[in-house]
Amino acid sequence: MLFKKSLKKLTSFAVAVAIFGGMTISDVEAANKAINIPSKSAFKHTAIIGNNRADTSNIIISNSKETNNFILVNQYSGLSYALMNSANAAKTGSYIVPVNDGSIPKEHQYFSASDESVMNLKLSGNSSSFKGSFINDLSGTYANVEKNISNNLSRASVDNLNNNFSSASTVFIVNGDKGLADAMSIAPVSYRDKTPILFTTKDGNKIDGYSKKSGVNYVVVGGNKVVSDSLVKEYNATRLAGDTRYETNKAVLDRYYPNRDIAYFTNGDTLVDALSSVHMTKDDGIVLVNHKKNHNLISNIDTYQIGGVAGYEFKYKNENGKFAGVSKVSAKKKTPVNNAATRYKVYKHKININNVTGSHISFPNNDLKILVEACLNQKTVINLNWERMNDAYFTLVNSWSAPSIDTYRQGDKCYVYGDESIKNLKEYSRKLTKYRNEINRALSSMNLNCSNDEMIRQINQYICDTYSYKVIGGNSFDMTENYEGQCMHYSLLFNNMCAAVGIDMDYVEGDTIRGRHGWNRGTFDGHTYYFDITWNDPLGTDTFREDYLWCEKNPHLSVNKVLDDSCIGF
Known part of the structure; x- marks a missing residue:
């Protein structure tokens, strides 16, 4: 555990230095006003100050003992829920992570790089703490997600x-x-x-x-x-x-804490920087300070400052009139664990049906989610400005998965208009809902505790056993209307089924000995592989094959077009 004090005052700072191997010594950056704290030269001082509360949290967690258990709270309105969970954090060996209502802040590199397949999350807050789409994404990604939501x-x-x-x-x-x-x-x-x-x-x-x-x-x-x-x-x-x-x-x-020998302190006016600190302060408590209060509680003692006090800098002046240096702790970087990018590692695949848009996108961004969910619910008001709406809409157009609608802009929203557009929205909603339901049904019947190699073989067999080749045109999700389609339908269905279990796949087009064609490719363990589900489903037979799975070289003449998650908009 972070800052464990096994030898108390004599070695407490030495232990902390050992745990924070690699941290650098530097003066804290100058602030508007200095707060001079008396401190004899024998005492040491450390600052754990990020660029914001999420960054400070990441520094703390990344320098703490490894765990798979986390309690997520809203970083702006979830302080009370974080504090309520202090005892729970100890009982379950969890760290408290402040997040946004709809996303994990980018500063939480250490959390985001952890192995999702073994991570246990508890969401604690009220009904406005987390967006429904965010909860669904978490539930479809991490091993276990517990929701404790109460107003x-x-x-x-x-x-x-x-x-x-x-x-x-x-x-x-x-x-x-x-x-x-x-x-x-x-x-x-x-x-x-x-x-x-x-x-x-x-x-x-x-x-x-x-x-x-x-x-x-x-x-x-x-x-x-x-x-x-x-x-x-x-x-x-x-x-x-x-x-x-x-x-x-x-x-x-x-x-x-009558005999404490370390003073962990934080801004007592805002409190937010200490959201993730409860496990490190358990043996000495937390001192609340501001620019005037409780300075005597951090005098002549080893200190750890958690977060800043805006406009002020704490300096430590010793008996010789000199200022002591302050050790600044940096976040430890973690190499991301991405099971979905491995071929043979066995892990539990989670179904996240919100990744299914019918398009080439494996992991939809927030704008694409807003557009798709609005259309699924047949909403005529789309909460995107004109530029963002166009980027999201034409992402769907590029992979034959867009509703045929007319829109106009007003302020920072877009509006669907016209009887034909309303009719088309209804049909889009019906078809995409059926497409998602069929994918969810099929994947739910498969062995999900497997490697990506096996997962992809199961998806290949399902598609080849269930669908027949026929040129039908239309949208990608027309594939599930009559269980038939052409190469585009096969490839995008494969793409979307992989996306639903967290596997990143690209859609590619090019030339074959039979003419123009569409298939897939993906990267696993740093190697690029090609997949052609259409050619694994021979015409006129009831058999399937795996000849065009895990091809180390492009099996066709050329690749002329690649649609991956970076292909957004026009």
């Missing part, structure tokens, strides 16, 4: 206690709306002791759906402005509080 924070904390800590002998009580700083102060203790946090209702007068249990020690964190005296009396609770969040923070530290 009642107090009730959510009660359910968490009942489901995971029903035998807890101590319970912390905090106001989840006005007392988040107090929850941050107690979170390291919650993690260390696996003690659950209960949130009161906003008025601080009750805990929704919970009654006092005999034999349980209740500790209220925060003053009577956030948690009422009547509630303290009802639960016969001990109150830890000061007149401000900073005084309450000191009270928590004095109670639970």
Whole structure:
């Protein structure tokens, strides 16, 4: 575990340096104003400061012990849910990861590079914390995805206690709306002791759906402005509080960390930089500071600053009047694990039907998802501006998978108009829904715990056994109307079935001894292979073959056109 203190004060900094092998020593970049902290020359100082909260989180996680378990919270509105999960993080060996409502921030390189097939995610938040499409994407990508979504924070904390800590002998009580700083102060203790946090209702007068249990020690964190005296009396609770969040923070530290020898500290006004820090601060707690408060708690002690305080720089002045250097921790890079790019590694394939658009795209970007979902739901308002709409629409046009619609722009949205367009939307929705359902049915019947080599062989056999060659024209998803089609239909069906299980495939066109043709190619273990499902399905027979699977060289005369995920728009 990060910053493990096995030898306490004498070696605590040495251990941290050992864990952070390769970090560089540098002065923290100059800020607007300096805050001078007294610090004898024997003490050491470290800064864990990213470009933003997600970057700071990535630095912490990338320098921590490897795990496959993560708790995802909304980085802008999910602080209370993150703190509620402190004890859960300890119980499950999870790290708390702040994310966007619709994506994993690009700063989370270490998380994104991990092996998706063995990662367990828990999403904790309210109904607006994560977009439905994002949840679906995660569910179709990672090994296990648990959703804990509740708009009642107090009730959510009660359910968490009942489901995971029903035998807890101590319970912390905090106001989840006005007392988040107090929850941050107690979170390291919650993690260390696996003690659950209960949130009161906003008025601080009750805990929704919970009654006092005999034999349980209740500790209220925060003053009577956030948690009422009547509630303290009802639960016969001990109150830890000061007149401000900073005084309450000191009270928590004095109670639970009287002999601490490292000061981990973070911005007590914003709190957000410490979202992922609970596992590293469990042995010493977290000091809340701003440009004026609690500076005495970080004086003459080894320090770790987690995140910045805007407009200010902490400097450490020793007994000789000199300023000490500050070690700045950088994120460790991780080589991405991409099972879908391997040929023989066995892993559990997850079906993500949202990857199926009928087009050549294996992993649709957000704009393409918005367009396809709007058309599937027969919406006449598309939440894309004209440029983004055109890029998404013509991506579908390029691979025979677009609805035939007329649109006009107004402001930052596009609108479908005309009776014919509405009729065509309805037909597009019917056909693509059938296409997706058939792909989902077929893949669900296959062995998904297999290598990509076997997965592709199963898809090849299904297509050859189920469909017949016939020139029909039309769109890509016309293939499932009468279970027949030409090379374009075969190749794009193969492309979309691979996409549904996370395998990246390209659609290619070129010349063969029989004329113009379409087939596929993909890259596995750094090698390019070609696949021709059409030519694996001989005309006039009920047999299939694998002659045109895993071809190390292009089996045809030439490749004149390649459509991959970079081919967007016109």
